[in-house]
Amino acid sequence: MQNKYDNEMNLEILSKSNNEAFARVTVAAFVSSLDPTIEEMADIKTAVSEAVTNCIIHGYEGREGIIKINCKISGRKLIVEITDTGKGIENVDIAREPLYTTKAELERSGMGFTIMENFMDELKVESIVGLGTKVTMTKNIKEN
Amino acid sequence: MNVDYDEKDKLLTFEITEEIDHHWSDKMRRQVDNEIERYIPKTVVFDFNKVSFMDSAGIGMLIGRYKAVKMLGGNLEIRNVKSSIRKILEMSGIPKIIKIS
Ligand SMILES: Nc1ncnc2c1ncn2[C@@H]1O[C@H](COP(=O)(O)OP(=O)(O)O)[C@@H](O)[C@H]1O
Ligand SMILES: [Mg+2]
Numbered sequence: 725m726q727n728k729y730d731n732e733m734n735l736e737i738l739s740k741s742n743n744e745a746f747a748r749v750t751v752a753a754f755v756s757s758l759d760p761t762i763e764e765m766a767d768i769k770t771a772v773s774e775a776v777t778n779c780i781i782h783g784y785e786g787r788e789g790i791i792k793i794n795c796k797i798s799g800r801k802l803i804v805e806i807t808d809t810g811k812g813i814e815n816v817d818i819a820r821e822p823l824y825t826t827k828a829e830l831e832r833s834g835m836g837f838t839i840m841e842n843f844m845d846e847l848k849v850e851s852i853v854g855l856g857t858k859v860t861m862t863k864n865i866k867e868n
Numbered sequence: 869m870n871v872d873y874d875e876k877d878k879l880l881t882f883e884i885t886e887e888i889d890h891h892w893s894d895k896m897r898r899q900v901d902n903e904i905e906r907y908i909p910k911t912v913v914f915d916f917n918k919v920s921f922m923d924s925a926g927i928g929m930l931i932g933r934y935k936a937v938k939m940l941g942g943n944l945e946i947r948n949v950k951s952s953i954r955k956i957l958e959m960s961g962i963p964k965i966i967k968i969s
Contacts, residue, residue: 766921
């Protein structure tokens with residue numbers, strides 16, 4: 725079967741905090757074929773770290789679960805999908821507001837979604853309470 | 869992370885050598901709070917010279933340490949911040965409360 729993307733990668737990890745670094749470095753390595761700038765690379769790593777951390781602390785709330793990371797490249801565009809089957813988000817619009825957090829006691833800043841939105845070109849958040857959350861981010865890597 | 873305490877100036881310096889994410893900041897927080905309570909310093913410095921990565925876990929950690937240091941009558945400063953990290957600090961309004969030099 726012909727893939728309609730130029731490249732694709734799937735990664736499944738356990739919801740352990742020591743996998744946060746592994747996930748962001750792996751996505752960065754995948755996109756390196758597009759020769760991104762250091763700044764674009766840092767943006768992607770940070771956004772991936774935010775999404776994966778959210779699955780661990782909010783989605784699974786420290787319990788064990790699986791986080792799926794799907795990355796695709798189409799032309800100069802990177803598409804990253806990060807999915808958990810955790811508790812889900814009741815109101816996505818409120819959750820996306822800067823400084824909104826339901827875990828202030830853990831010293832969360834509520835800046836995760838704001839960073840994903842600012843560091844990537846597009847951010848889509850789909851969630852169903854009790855079923856889980858899928859975050860889709862895209863970034864266009866500039867020609868240099 | 870390297871810790872240095874200068875008795876004369878009551879200056880406690882943390883040279884951070886790790887990537888600051890949720891995983892590491894949970895550990896770092898405990899160590900920093902222990903040292904702050906031990907020395908009750910006048911100034912606490914986080915040296916970011918060797919920090920190549922920070923996400924929003926760092927924001928929560930910095931605001932939390934700022935409050936802890938303030939409560940004991942001291943000041944917190946961040947030094948040698950790289951441009952990619954400065955971007956996150958500015959986005960979250962940190963420079964308005966913590967001195968960055
Ligand atoms: N994967 C997820 N599963 C469940 N809830 C989530 C998830 N991601 C985010 N949230 C909710 O959205 C809020 C805002 O997320 P974010 O902007 O990353 O801030 P923070 O992680 O600092 O709380 C979280 O406090 C949480 O309530
Ligand atoms: Mg978050």
